């Protein structure tokens with residue numbers, strides 16, 4: 417006897433993983449240089465030098481028990497203080513160390529927070545296009561996962577669609593900006609409108625509606641675009657942050673939940689987050705990584721965004737010149753492109769036949785679009801362009 421629901425989840429690989437693994441098998445057959453793998457969002461630039469230096473210094477200078485021992489469940493106080501100070505210096509945010517709970521990245525942060533909000537009959541809303549893992553995160557905690565259909569013109573938020581999905585059972589809305597998969601950053605105006613609707617609905621329903629701000633891509637923005645700090649716009653916001661993408665450390669597993677004092681029932685929610693984290697086996701985030709993250713924040717370490725920016729511009733300009741339609745991404749490292757015939761599943765199968773691996777958008781809630789990861793080697797982009805061109809020509 418075992419859980420059929422968990423078996424089903426384990427047996428069905430994510431479409432991204434499947435394509436990525438197919439790419440590795442296919443590389444062995446046709447040669448890696450003939451496979452154009454745009455499937456996975458694995459940072460393609462090295463971790464900043466300041467991060468490497470912090471690892472080396474901490475490993476050589478600090479006591480083994482200090483850097484490898486257990487910490488408090490929420491993390492070391494000095495590291496939490498550094499994170500809080502970092503947020504305050506950038507956003508004038510009034511965050512205290514006590515508002516920060518270190519986690520093993522954004523995914524477990526989201527699970528702990530969603531679990532902390534789980535009440536009978538509750539619903540969590542996501543805005544398409546959305547990160548596919550939200551569904552199992554919500555449904556495995558006994559809540560209903562509901563979707564606001566996409567604003568496919570700009571990939572901001574369709575407010576009429578949002579209003580239609582809000583119900584008295586809505587517990588929280590997940591907001592992911594810069595967005596995976598669209599690469600779009602929600603404007604301050606979008607967030608203000610969202611906040612105004614949620615405030616009105618909270619009053620109408622007689623309970624708070626939280627925003628869950630999923631922010632692994634916060635530092636990845638281009639063209640001078642600013643990423644608004646959502647708690648400053650809508651106080652009932654809890655932030656799930658990760659260093660996976662911003663510091664190119666996805667395998668190290670470090671991030672945090674920030675429950676600001678301005679959020680409704682902040683202290684109670686923080687305690688519920690700690691309780692929820694316990695139930696998913698959280699003991700503490702890696703001790704060494706807490707210190708590395710704190711030092712990186714203090715040193716203002718940031719990724720070499722130019723490499724991602726060059727890829728973004730090269731792909732956007734080439735693909736749109738061939739006739740593909742795409743909202744220009746100004747964040748993260750993805751592009752979400754309209755399939756020429758409107759059926760991204762079929763188009764990505766066609767592309768697979770040419771060893772071009774692009775992710776159909778069905779699992780992101782937009783079956784007409786496909787996602788391209790732009791965190792790839794620029795040489796691979798150059799080699800792939802003739803294939804993109806040939807594919808759209810074959811359809812038109």
Ligand code: PLP
Pocket residue numbers: 457520521522523524547592596630632657658659660666671
């Ligand atoms: N949220 C979004 C939108 C993501 O794209 C990802 C990872 O790709 C995550 C959360 C999970 O990030 P982490 O590696 O920090 O768990």
